[in-house]
Amino acid sequence: MNPHDPSLDLPPAALALERFGISYRLFRHSGPINSLEQAAMERGQRPEQVVRSILFRFGGGRFAMVLVAGSAQVDWKKLRHHLGQSRCTMATPEEVLAVTSYPIGAVSPLGVPASLPIYIDEAVLAEREVSIGSGVRGVAVILQSADLLRALPGAEVGVFRQFASLM
Secondary structure: OOOOOHHHHOOHHHHHHHHHOOOOEEEEOOOOOOOHHHHHHHHOOOHHHEEEEEEEEEHHHEEEEEEEEOOOOEOHHHHHHHHOOOOEEEOOHHHHHHHHOOOOOOOOOOOOOOOOOEEEEHHHHHOOEEEEEOOOOOEEEEEEHHHHHHHOOOOEEEOOEOOOOOO
């Protein structure tokens, strides 16, 4: 291994994209990120372009990841129904690290075990360009949403977000 190899400085998600031959760019934040809006603004994006990768635990100690755009919330009832489960919970930070190898705040859908089911809310793909976690805190990967889908060939696209209720 060449210690001057530039790929040694790449976060895990970028290395995964390199293997697929997919174009991307890295964005390194200059300081801590305190909100979705701050992350989007610093990246020159709208909040809807920031994709959150959320890990859920369900029956038998199994896990699944759901990708949602911006501040959208996962519709638990839809997710449980889709998984055929009566219960599911968000994974703890310790479980997230154990399952994905990424800390909370840096979770990426790329580079996770192939056995981890990934579900992409369709709103993620409505944006031409998105940013995702890189596996390293303070660093995001920016890419085309079509390329994200290409990099996740086993992922399933559907409606997994809540819709605002009318009062």
